[in-house]
Amino acid sequence: MAELSAMTIGRRLGAGIAFALLAPVPVGLAAAQDAPQSAPQIAPRLTGAIIITQLQTAQHDLALRSADLPASNVATISQRLASMADRLGKSLGGDVAKPIDTLGNDAKADAYHAEAAVQRTRAFLEASRSCLGDDTAAMAGALAKTLELEAAASGASKLQPVINGVETLDRRPLFVLHDDGKPVAFALTGENLFDAQCASPVVTATDGQGKPQSVQPLVTGVLPNRIELKLPDGAQLQPGSYVLHVVPKRKAFLVGCTTQPETTAVVQVAPAAKVSVSYSLSETCPAPGGGMGQAMPPVTGSMPDGVGHGTVATYVKVSGCSDPLSYSISATVKFGDGHAATVGPISQIASAGITAGLPGGLSLSWDPSVHQLVVRPATSSCKGVY
Template identity: 55%
Template sequence: MLKLGAAVLVGLLAPGWVTPLAAQLAPRLSGTAILEELGTAQHELSARAAGMPGSSLGATSERLATMSEALRKSLGKDVDKPIDIIDAKPKSNAYRAHAASQRVQAFLAASKGCLDTDATAMADALATTVAQLAEASDGAKLPPVVDAVETADHRPLFVLRNIPGKTSFALVGANLFDAQCEDPKVTATDAQGKPQAVQPKVTGVSPVRIELELPAGVKLDPGSYVLHVASRRKAFLLGCGAQPEAVAVVQVATPARLSISYVLTTTCRAGDGSEKVGSPIAGTMPDFSGGNTVSRQVDIGACTDPLRYTISAGVTFADGRTTTVGPISQIASAGITAGLPAGLTLSWDPSVRQLFVRSGANSCKGVY
């Protein structure tokens, strides 16, 4: 024990031997910092909108500008103060503005590599989110706010699809639960406030996270799925009182379907040792909707000694756009892999004579 104590004392007296702190604490969130976040979010969203004509991103960028101006007026002379020490109403406005900017950044990161149809659905979820946050006006000392929706494995979530199994996801934010009061209630409506036929079940709660589940096999109506969080907080001598509503939004959308055609040509060794190019074999892959794998067996005919395979492919999107890949050639003993739009790959496996289409690492990350 004495040796251990002496060693500790030496460590305290020898700062050069002590490992420095890994990181400094982040500064307290202020109105000025949130206004800067909104400005950055607006600028980056406007730039993304240029590449997505016809989407709601341009209107959302303009709403962020309006939200920023309203927040600046609400904060007044308290703009440079930490938001946790200012009055309830401007504090709540600041929390909601921060949530909007966080959601924008999540969209910008998650929508990379998405098909236009999926990216547009994600943009619609973002638009409704920002609209709901901008229209809220209630204040509270500790305002509940949702600044992220994510899957059970912590991926950002913007679009839900109807799937056979259970759907689990979570709302992440601040001041969502007071352990001295009953659990928060979460209800779902459309963008106009009409209750949804399918309601989420709360499966877990903490002050910063509410975990939800949708039953297996249910069919969600396409459009906005707006989640309203009603929580309570205990006040001294007053018991548990209702808090301002926190909101989050995901979009329910059908999968974006692709039609993929292919042409496979086999070069064979003829009986006299010469090379003979066979007739092209054309076909289509099963409809692909992302997130899964489809395959097609290809009959190469009477070729018993293939030397080389050549493949080309065409992709037709739901909106009628087309793109082509190839031709790509490879010796018969080696596979062929071709990159397709939206992080998809088309591959030929000569050992089983099958074509596969798969989602790659860069596929859309904001869709469940």
């Protein structure tokens, strides 16, 4: 009897298992089971092979932008990137696939300098979009000098100091300083720039030939990956390369704080690009006795100085009629190199404003309620200048 009961329980158990196996799986659960695993959250360790690929990609991306950039600078930058990739490949040899932090000091230093060149080139390609021609040329000059110094850098350390970026305090890439007398503050970013057990790093500035600048930066804050600087108020900078030399110290067992290899960064000092905007504004008034309306003679003028370097505004007196039907506006932008471009005419009903994008990363707007024209840098304007 006990044997029969056990057999019955076994049959029921087997049937239950079979039913569970054959039962349909809820859609949500099936989707969860079939969903691919999440992407890795940790980037692979940096190797020489990765850096060489990055250098080649940067060279390719530069070529795609060549039509918008000064030809001489493009050729120089492209050649530097290719030379650094070739040099790094030869320096690493059979170790090209190894993490760079596991390599000897000299090979590691070469890799760090090449990676800094990649980061600075990427920042240039992104920040130079929508820049005026003069600003783009100055930015390209800063990058070319940066790559020259990275390629010529010497000295190696177990914890290699390297600067791979220059940025504003609100973390926008920086390549050009406009010598307009305004207070200037910016930051150098990188790795191994400061050891809290030692004195702050020494930061000095020279021109492109190594001659000390008359205006020297002041260090206002330091972290291992960031040095914040400011220039004396009202300082007049000399046009050309402003090369920043950083010499950190690092604490070593038994020997105290020792001087580390120098690392450099470059910004270009250049006059602000000259831009002027002229406008023509007309209104359409109701025609006597009705009809389509009558266009009044345009009011013409120029925007105040400062276009391209902040927001400028002007009041436009229009008095063709007290109750206009619409406004129409056109604007001409003239650049320092002599070329000009015109936008418009753009028309809109009198109760609505007009906004138009202008060449050079500018935006023009007309507010009919206060008869005011405003020109300001657009959100997509040049980001690499201070």
